[in-house]
Amino acid sequence: MTENETRVLVVDDEQSIRRFLHLTLSAQNYTVFQAATGREAVESAAQHKPDVIILDLGLPDMDGVEVTRLLRQWTQTPIIVLSVRGSETDKIAALDAGADDYLTKPFSTGELLARLRAAVRRATRAPEEPVFVSDGLEIDIARRTVQLNGNDVQLTPTEYNLLKLLVVNAGKVVTQRQLLREACGPGYEQDFHILHVNISNMRRKIEPDPTRPQFVITEPGVGYRLKLG
Amino acid sequence: MPANENKPERDEVLDRVKAGKEKPQRGKLKIFLGYCAGVGKTYAMLEAASEIKNDVDLVAGFVETHGRKETEALLEGLVIIPRRQVEYRGITIPEMDLDTILARHPVLALVDEMAHTNAAGSRHVKRFQDIQELLNAGIDVYTTLNVQHLESLRDLVAQITTVWMRETVPDSVIDEASEIELVDLPPDELLKRLKEGKVYLAEQAALATDQFFRKGNLLALRELAMRIAAERIDEQAREYKDTHAIREPWPIKERILVCVSPSSSGAHFVRAARRLASQLDAEWLALYVETPEISQLSPDQRQQLNDTMRLAVRLGAKTATIQGTSIARSVIEYARQNNWTKIVIGKPQKQNRWRLFGLSVANQIMRGADDIDVYVVSGTGESAERQFAPGLYVLGKWRGYLAGLVLVGVSTFLGHLLRNVFDPSNIIMIYLLSVVGVATFWGLGPSIMTALLSVVAFDFFLIPPTLTFAVRDTQYLFTFAGLLLVGGTLSYLSARVRRQAETAQQREHEMVTLYSTARTLALTGGMKQILDSITVNAKEIFEREAVIFLPGNKKNEPLVPASNNPKTQIDENDIAAATWSYEHKSPAGFSTDTLPNARARFVPMVTSAGTLGVLALWNKDKETPFTPEQERLLEAFPSLAAVAIERAKLTEESRNAQILQASEKLQTALLNSVSHDLRTPLVSVIGALSSLREKGANLKGPESEELVKMALEEAERLNHLIGNLLDVSRIEAGAVILAKQPVDIQDIVGVALAQLGKRAEGRKIDVFLPKNLHYVSADSGLIVQVLVNLLDNAVKYSPEGFPIEISARDIEPFVEIEVADFGTGIPKNDLERIFDKFYRVHHPDNVAGSGLGLSIARGIVEAHGGRITAANRSGGGTIIKFTLPMSRNPDRGDT
Known part of the structure; x- marks a missing residue:
C-alpha cells in the first residue's frame, strides 16, 4: 500500500473518532483531512478535492443527508456514510441522496478499508466495465450474458435489469427504490413485493445455495449489494 | 378478640x-x-x-x-x-x-x-x-x-x-x-x-x-x-x-351500655352514662329497645328519642336499636352477646300503669344481669318508664272509631233480628266479633271504644227492658263485665299481634335491604365500582340523589365529591357541611341539629379506623322527611358503605405494594445484570490493552496476538449487550417504528445466517422452507434480529455436533417460523418466563448472556402482532416458534 496516495476527508463531530480514523488511515498511507461540521465538510471538500469522503450522519450543524445532497450538486466523489444501529431510514435517505455506501458504528478497521477500496475502485474504473467475474459467476453487460460455472443462465428481463444494476454498482449498496426504478420503471418504486420475488427467483438461478447467498447480498430493509470477488 | x-x-x-x-x-x-x-x-x-x-x-x-x-x-x-x-x-x-x-x-x-x-x-x-x-x-x-x-x-x-x-x-x-x-x-x-x-x-x-x-x-x-x-x-x-403502622385507638377495658327511653329523662341518663364512661375511660353505647309498642309512640316521643340518641352520639357514644318484646331481657342478652360490662338504667319514678303486677324494667334488669354491673340513675321528675298514652294519641284515628260505631250498630241490628232465636248471652258473640275485627284493623283505641259501646248498646237495645239502661236480671251485670273484659283483652291482644306483625315486616324489609346492599358491595371490586354501587343503592333505598364525599389526596385538603352526579350541583356550603360531618363523625344537614337548612343530609361513613368519607343524600323537596325506616337504615347503611370502601382501599394499598415490590425487584435485577455484564468485558479490554502498552511484560508475538484478539472479542460482546439494552428500552418505550414491507423469510434466514457468522462456526444449521411460503409483512431488519437471537441461543445451549433446524410454514393468516435444537431443553416452569427481561435459565455450563435476547425477540414479534412461544421437543431440545402476519400480497407470484 505504499503507492497509496488516496485523499480521504473524514467528517465527524467526535474528536476521538476522527483521531482514530486519522491514525488508522495514515498508517495505510491515506492522506487524511478532517472536518467536524457539515459546513467545514463542504468547504474542505471544495478546497482539498478528496478521492473519498467518510461522512457521519449525526452532525451538529446540519443533517448528514443534507450534506450529501449539497456535495452531490457539484461532485461525484464517493461518499461512505457512518450511522448507528437502528437508523435505517437515515441510511436509506443518504443512499437515495447519492451516498455510495454505509457503515454501521462500531465497525472494524478491515471492513472500513475494504469499503474504501471498493469505493475508490468504482470511482476510478472505466465507466462501462463490461464484465463482472466472481467465483464462477460471469456477467457480460455488453453481450447481455450471464454464466454460472460456464453454463448459460436464463434470466427474465426484470431479473437481468436488476442484476445489471447491481453489477454496475458492484460492491455498493443499491437501495430497493433505486433497483425498482431502474428495473421496473418509475411507477413501481414502492412495489417491494415484485423486487423480492425477482431477487429470489434470480438467486435460485445464480446462487449455489439460495438460503446462503454468496453473490447477491441482502441489506435488510435497505437494499441489495453484489459482493465483489 | x-x-x-x-x-x-x-x-x-x-x-x-x-x-x-x-x-x-x-x-x-x-x-x-x-x-x-x-x-x-x-x-x-x-x-x-x-x-x-x-x-x-x-x-x-x-x-x-x-x-x-x-x-x-x-x-x-x-x-x-x-x-x-x-x-x-x-x-x-x-x-x-x-x-x-x-x-x-x-x-x-x-x-x-x-x-x-x-x-x-x-x-x-x-x-x-x-x-x-x-x-x-x-x-x-x-x-x-x-x-x-x-x-x-x-x-x-x-x-x-x-x-x-x-x-x-x-x-x-x-x-x-x-x-x-x-x-x-x-x-x-x-x-x-x-x-x-x-x-x-x-x-x-x-x-x-x-x-x-x-x-x-x-x-x-x-x-x-x-x-x-x-x-x-x-x-x-x-x-x-x-x-402497616396505621394508628388507631387502643381497645378499652370497660364497656358501658345505657338504656334509652323515649322520655325527656333520656338525655339525663345519657349524660350520666357519659360521666361514668369518661371516669372509667370506657367505650359506651346508647341502646334503645324497640318493642312492638313502637307504633304507639307519639310524634313527640319519637322526636324525644331521636334527640336523645343524637345527644349520645354527640357525647361520643355508639348507638344501637334492637328489637324485643321484653326490654329487660333484650338489654341483658344484647349486653352479654356484645361484651358490655356495665348497664346504666333510669330509676322508675312512679309505677307504670300498664305494669301493675310486674316489676319495673330497672328491677328486671337488676335481677337478670347477675354478672353485669347495673347502675341505676335517678330520673328528672318525669317517668323513667316509657309512657304510653293510647287514648290521647289514637284520637286521630277517626276511621277506626267510625268503623267501631258502624259495627256496633250492625251487631245491634243483627242481635235485634235474632233476639227471638238466640239467648242474649249468645248474641254477645256478634259484638265480640266486631271488637276483634276493629282491633285487628284499627288498633287498640278504636277496639276498646267498640267494647265499651258494645256493652252500652247491648244493654240498651237487647236486654229487657229494652230501650232503657235498666237491667231486670242482675246476672246481666256479670255478662256486661265479661263482655267488657273479654273485649278489652281481645283488643289488646289482637292489636299487639298486629303491631308485632307490622314491625316484623318492616324490620324484615330493612334487613333484606341491608343484606342485598351488603351482598352487592361484597361482590363488587375496585374503588370506582364500589362507589358507584353505593350511590346506586343509596338512591334506591333513600329515594334521593346520593353523592359520596371523600378526603382529598393531600392532608388538610377539603373533601371532594367522589362520584359525579349531574343532578346535584355541589357548592361550597355543601362541602362545608360534608366537612363538618366528616370531622365530627356525626350526621349534619337536613333535619338534624347541625346545619338543618342544608339541601342534603350528610352522614359520615365510619369504621374503627376512622371516618372514610361522607354520604350525602339530596332532598327531593323541603317537605319530604326521611321515613322512620329510612332513618334507621341511615344508621346501618353508611357503615356498610364504609366497610366496603375500606376494603377497596386496603386492596388497592396491597396491590400498590405488590407492584412496587415487583418493580423494585426488576430494578435490582437490571442493575445487577447491567453492572456485571457491562463491566466484565471492559475488564478484559482494559486489561489486555494495558498489558500491551506495558512493553516490560515481555510479551511474545503469539501472546500479544491473543490479547488483542481477546480485547476485540470482549469489545464486540459489549457492543452487542449495549445494542440489546437499547433495543429493550426502545421496545418498552414503544419507540420502535416498524418499517413494514413484504418480507421473504428465505431472504431473512440468509441474512441471519450471514450475521451469525463466526458464532455458528462448525455448526450444522438445516433450513427447511417450503417453496411457496407466503411473504410476511414485517420490518426485515428487526426480524433478522429475532432470528439471530434465537439462533444464538440455539448455538449456545445445544451441544456441538447436533444440528439446529430452521423451518417455517403457512398458518393462515400467519406464517410460523421455528428454530429447534437438540440441547437440554428448558425446565417446564421456565417456559413462559424465559421471555422475561433478564431471566436466565440456570445452565450448568454457565453460558454467558444478558437474558435480553428472548425478551427482545418477544418485544419485536408482539409489536408485529405475532406470538412467540417456547416448548420442549419430545426427543430433548428446545423449540421456539414465532408467528408473523402474512403480507397482503397473497402469493409469491412465481413467474
Missing part, C-alpha cells in the same frame, strides 16, 4: 414478632365454618383440597362423607389415611389415626368435624387437640366447624334452639385460624335438602331435629356464623393496619 385486646400494645407487638419467628414451623389452620349440618362444609373443604391436590402433598386425615355421592367423588385421587379402630366397651369406633399422619408428615391434612369428641382411650379427648398437634408439627390443616360448637356461643345457641351443645371447641381456635371460609346455604334450601334426606343427622340430632331445624333457628345461627366470619375479617383488616 377480647383476650388480646386487653394486652398492652407493646406486648402485642412482641407477640407478633414472636409469632412471625415461630410461624414457619407451625402449620396453618383453615376453618370451613358453617351454621348447621348439611350446608356443605365437607364438600367445600374437599373442593378446596382437590384444587391444590396436584401441587401440594395432602392427605385426608379424617373425612366423613356420610355416603354423599358428590362428596365422595371429591375424595377420589386423595391419599386417605386409614382410620384407627378404637375398642370401647366392646364396640369398635373408627377414629383419626393421628400418629400415622404425623409420621407421614404431609404438607396439608384434611380433618373433618373439629368439634368431634374422640372415643375414650384416644390420646386427646377432643379432635381439635389432635389438630393442635398436627399444627405444632408444622402440618397445615383444613377443618370444618359449625358455629354452634363455639364455646362462647353455647348459651346463646341453647337459647335460640333449646338444644344444649355438648361438643364445643374453645373460641381461640378461631383466633388461631389463618383463614376462615364461611360455607353458606340459605335456610330454605337447607330445609329442602333435609326433607329430601340429603342431610345426615349426627348424634343426638334425631331427637333435636324438630326443635333445631326451624327456620327461625337456622336464620339466627346463620347470622351468628356470618358475624363470626365478619369479625374475623375485621380482625385481619386490623392486623393489616397494625403491621
Whole structure:
C-alpha cells in the first residue's frame, strides 16, 4: 500500500473518532483531512478535492443527508456514510441522496478499508466495465450474458435489469427504490413485493445455495449489494 | 378478640414478632365454618383440597362423607389415611389415626368435624387437640366447624334452639385460624335438602331435629356464623393496619351500655352514662329497645328519642336499636352477646300503669344481669318508664272509631233480628266479633271504644227492658263485665299481634335491604365500582340523589365529591357541611341539629379506623322527611358503605405494594445484570490493552496476538449487550417504528445466517422452507434480529455436533417460523418466563448472556402482532416458534 496516495476527508463531530480514523488511515498511507461540521465538510471538500469522503450522519450543524445532497450538486466523489444501529431510514435517505455506501458504528478497521477500496475502485474504473467475474459467476453487460460455472443462465428481463444494476454498482449498496426504478420503471418504486420475488427467483438461478447467498447480498430493509470477488 | 385486646400494645407487638419467628414451623389452620349440618362444609373443604391436590402433598386425615355421592367423588385421587379402630366397651369406633399422619408428615391434612369428641382411650379427648398437634408439627390443616360448637356461643345457641351443645371447641381456635371460609346455604334450601334426606343427622340430632331445624333457628345461627366470619375479617383488616403502622385507638377495658327511653329523662341518663364512661375511660353505647309498642309512640316521643340518641352520639357514644318484646331481657342478652360490662338504667319514678303486677324494667334488669354491673340513675321528675298514652294519641284515628260505631250498630241490628232465636248471652258473640275485627284493623283505641259501646248498646237495645239502661236480671251485670273484659283483652291482644306483625315486616324489609346492599358491595371490586354501587343503592333505598364525599389526596385538603352526579350541583356550603360531618363523625344537614337548612343530609361513613368519607343524600323537596325506616337504615347503611370502601382501599394499598415490590425487584435485577455484564468485558479490554502498552511484560508475538484478539472479542460482546439494552428500552418505550414491507423469510434466514457468522462456526444449521411460503409483512431488519437471537441461543445451549433446524410454514393468516435444537431443553416452569427481561435459565455450563435476547425477540414479534412461544421437543431440545402476519400480497407470484 505504499503507492497509496488516496485523499480521504473524514467528517465527524467526535474528536476521538476522527483521531482514530486519522491514525488508522495514515498508517495505510491515506492522506487524511478532517472536518467536524457539515459546513467545514463542504468547504474542505471544495478546497482539498478528496478521492473519498467518510461522512457521519449525526452532525451538529446540519443533517448528514443534507450534506450529501449539497456535495452531490457539484461532485461525484464517493461518499461512505457512518450511522448507528437502528437508523435505517437515515441510511436509506443518504443512499437515495447519492451516498455510495454505509457503515454501521462500531465497525472494524478491515471492513472500513475494504469499503474504501471498493469505493475508490468504482470511482476510478472505466465507466462501462463490461464484465463482472466472481467465483464462477460471469456477467457480460455488453453481450447481455450471464454464466454460472460456464453454463448459460436464463434470466427474465426484470431479473437481468436488476442484476445489471447491481453489477454496475458492484460492491455498493443499491437501495430497493433505486433497483425498482431502474428495473421496473418509475411507477413501481414502492412495489417491494415484485423486487423480492425477482431477487429470489434470480438467486435460485445464480446462487449455489439460495438460503446462503454468496453473490447477491441482502441489506435488510435497505437494499441489495453484489459482493465483489 | 377480647383476650388480646386487653394486652398492652407493646406486648402485642412482641407477640407478633414472636409469632412471625415461630410461624414457619407451625402449620396453618383453615376453618370451613358453617351454621348447621348439611350446608356443605365437607364438600367445600374437599373442593378446596382437590384444587391444590396436584401441587401440594395432602392427605385426608379424617373425612366423613356420610355416603354423599358428590362428596365422595371429591375424595377420589386423595391419599386417605386409614382410620384407627378404637375398642370401647366392646364396640369398635373408627377414629383419626393421628400418629400415622404425623409420621407421614404431609404438607396439608384434611380433618373433618373439629368439634368431634374422640372415643375414650384416644390420646386427646377432643379432635381439635389432635389438630393442635398436627399444627405444632408444622402440618397445615383444613377443618370444618359449625358455629354452634363455639364455646362462647353455647348459651346463646341453647337459647335460640333449646338444644344444649355438648361438643364445643374453645373460641381461640378461631383466633388461631389463618383463614376462615364461611360455607353458606340459605335456610330454605337447607330445609329442602333435609326433607329430601340429603342431610345426615349426627348424634343426638334425631331427637333435636324438630326443635333445631326451624327456620327461625337456622336464620339466627346463620347470622351468628356470618358475624363470626365478619369479625374475623375485621380482625385481619386490623392486623393489616397494625403491621402497616396505621394508628388507631387502643381497645378499652370497660364497656358501658345505657338504656334509652323515649322520655325527656333520656338525655339525663345519657349524660350520666357519659360521666361514668369518661371516669372509667370506657367505650359506651346508647341502646334503645324497640318493642312492638313502637307504633304507639307519639310524634313527640319519637322526636324525644331521636334527640336523645343524637345527644349520645354527640357525647361520643355508639348507638344501637334492637328489637324485643321484653326490654329487660333484650338489654341483658344484647349486653352479654356484645361484651358490655356495665348497664346504666333510669330509676322508675312512679309505677307504670300498664305494669301493675310486674316489676319495673330497672328491677328486671337488676335481677337478670347477675354478672353485669347495673347502675341505676335517678330520673328528672318525669317517668323513667316509657309512657304510653293510647287514648290521647289514637284520637286521630277517626276511621277506626267510625268503623267501631258502624259495627256496633250492625251487631245491634243483627242481635235485634235474632233476639227471638238466640239467648242474649249468645248474641254477645256478634259484638265480640266486631271488637276483634276493629282491633285487628284499627288498633287498640278504636277496639276498646267498640267494647265499651258494645256493652252500652247491648244493654240498651237487647236486654229487657229494652230501650232503657235498666237491667231486670242482675246476672246481666256479670255478662256486661265479661263482655267488657273479654273485649278489652281481645283488643289488646289482637292489636299487639298486629303491631308485632307490622314491625316484623318492616324490620324484615330493612334487613333484606341491608343484606342485598351488603351482598352487592361484597361482590363488587375496585374503588370506582364500589362507589358507584353505593350511590346506586343509596338512591334506591333513600329515594334521593346520593353523592359520596371523600378526603382529598393531600392532608388538610377539603373533601371532594367522589362520584359525579349531574343532578346535584355541589357548592361550597355543601362541602362545608360534608366537612363538618366528616370531622365530627356525626350526621349534619337536613333535619338534624347541625346545619338543618342544608339541601342534603350528610352522614359520615365510619369504621374503627376512622371516618372514610361522607354520604350525602339530596332532598327531593323541603317537605319530604326521611321515613322512620329510612332513618334507621341511615344508621346501618353508611357503615356498610364504609366497610366496603375500606376494603377497596386496603386492596388497592396491597396491590400498590405488590407492584412496587415487583418493580423494585426488576430494578435490582437490571442493575445487577447491567453492572456485571457491562463491566466484565471492559475488564478484559482494559486489561489486555494495558498489558500491551506495558512493553516490560515481555510479551511474545503469539501472546500479544491473543490479547488483542481477546480485547476485540470482549469489545464486540459489549457492543452487542449495549445494542440489546437499547433495543429493550426502545421496545418498552414503544419507540420502535416498524418499517413494514413484504418480507421473504428465505431472504431473512440468509441474512441471519450471514450475521451469525463466526458464532455458528462448525455448526450444522438445516433450513427447511417450503417453496411457496407466503411473504410476511414485517420490518426485515428487526426480524433478522429475532432470528439471530434465537439462533444464538440455539448455538449456545445445544451441544456441538447436533444440528439446529430452521423451518417455517403457512398458518393462515400467519406464517410460523421455528428454530429447534437438540440441547437440554428448558425446565417446564421456565417456559413462559424465559421471555422475561433478564431471566436466565440456570445452565450448568454457565453460558454467558444478558437474558435480553428472548425478551427482545418477544418485544419485536408482539409489536408485529405475532406470538412467540417456547416448548420442549419430545426427543430433548428446545423449540421456539414465532408467528408473523402474512403480507397482503397473497402469493409469491412465481413467474
